[in-house]
Amino acid sequence: MPTLERIDAFADELTAIRRDLHAHPEIGFEEVRTSGIVADKLASWGIDVHRGLGGTGVVGTLKGKGSGTKRIGLRADMDALPMEENTNLAWRSTIPGRFHGCGHDGHTTMLLGTARYLAETRNFDGTVHFIFQPAEEGLGGARAMIKDGLFKQFPCDEIYGLHNAPDMNHGEVGIFPGPAMAAADFFDIHIKGYGAHGAMPERSKDPVVIAMTLGQAMQSIVSRNVDPFQSAVLSITQIHSGSAYNVIPDDAKLCGTVRCFSETVRQQIRDRMHKLAAGIATAFDVEIKVDIRDGFSVLVNQEEHSKAVEDVARTIVGDANVITRSKPKMGSEDFADMLHAVPGAYFWVGHEGSVPVHNPGFYLDDKILPIGASMFARIIETRLPA
Incomplete structure (x- = not known):
């Protein structure tokens, strides 16, 4: 060589x-x-x-x-x-x-x-x-x-x-x-719920359940909103919540990344993430904050x-x-x-x-x-x- x-x-x-x-x-x-x-x-x-x-x-x-x-x-x-x-x-x-x-x-x-x-x-x-x-x-x-x-x-x-x-x-x-190589966004989603005893979930606004609901909904963005001829990935890579077996926590956090090759698709995914978070926040009567950051072009x-x-x-x-x-x-x-x-x-x-x-x-x-x-x-x- x-x-x-x-x-x-x-x-x-x-x-x-x-x-x-x-x-x-x-x-x-x-x-x-x-x-x-x-x-x-x-x-x-x-x-x-x-x-x-x-x-x-x-x-x-x-x-x-x-x-x-x-x-x-x-x-x-x-x-x-x-x-x-x-x-x-x-x-x-x-x-x-x-x-x-x-x-x-x-x-x-x-x-x-x-x-x-x-x-x-x-x-x-x-x-x-x-x-x-x-x-x-x-x-x-x-x-x-x-x-x-x-x-x-x-x-x-x-x-x-x-x-x-x-x-x-x-x-x-x-x-x-x-x-x-793809563009990359990084996101943090903070769900502010209401904690309670693990045996009394009716007294809570359970952020863990809400996080699971939102996380599942977000997986529909690429499969149901993005043009199938456009490459895109949305991955939730971190879930943070709770500290005990018998305590429903006050909050939960989802973190992850989005990858794609089109600025149009990139903005579409961002918009859908915000809309899903807002809709689920209304449905569960909680506050959800979405922070999406431009990591790479x-x-x-x-x-x-x-x-x-x-x-x-x-x-x-x-x-x-x-x-x-x-x-x-x-x-x-x-x-x-x-x-x-x-x-x-x-x-x-x-x-x-x-x-x-x-x-x-x-x-x-x-x-x-x-x-x-x-x-x-x-x-x-x-x-x-x-």
Whole structure:
């Protein structure tokens, strides 16, 4: 597999960096140690470093040979998940309740590998911005960096990002144009009932029963309101209520997420959620408050930049390992907000292992580190030819 020889030569060092990051995971906007390592590495390779963008974000800037004015951004996310790791790896998490269960430690390491290679070779004409983003996991790190002036301070003509993919084979690269990942809303629904003794339910306005009724009704939105040719998901992922066997509580809370690819469908689902909550509140004579928050935009890959990634992938992993007809993913990614500001593309790199991301037993195959780093580096050398 023709990954770049210079990157292959320091692959062991990339593995060491990745495993160190894995052992010391930090969640969104708390990536102090991680961003410090990133900044120190970039500076040691002679790359201009800018810290604190979007909280704990880091941007490295490198100019190539010649006087080219084109600018390209490469982005990696740095945050871990607030969950326990359940592996026996020697480099498993040392911090309870913190785990790189989505492989962002690998993404950070790949971009560091790219930065080192490009700093040593500078075989490109233009400017590269290495964007290390905090808080991708639902906390709005991309929006925080953009709000802090990311693309005003570091203008980009195009931008690229990647993600590991345990659902693909090792060495495969997936890229396709158009809507590639869903938009996401997150919701909290608070039901204010009236508590009573568990043996005297007639004296209550039972929020548990109301929560079950509303939850069941909400499952009809996708199946009975959304156009069946439009993809959508509504998942209730949390139910909170009660503290004793013999007490009907005062309140209950439902939390969850909505995913779709259409702003029209997105608004339709929001409207139906509000109407169902209002109707059930009236029926049971209680108060129900619905809070729906815009978490992620639809991730849209541009045709030109998707083709550029495809062409580069063919040189790195070979024609047979380039996947261009993948189905759009119902998962979401806040790199979407960067792609709304700057044209570009987002792609996936497959690796060994069948455990999905966000599972306590997930592990990243370190053999893909040179592949991801080579993909980023070759994109720069192709799009900014010296």
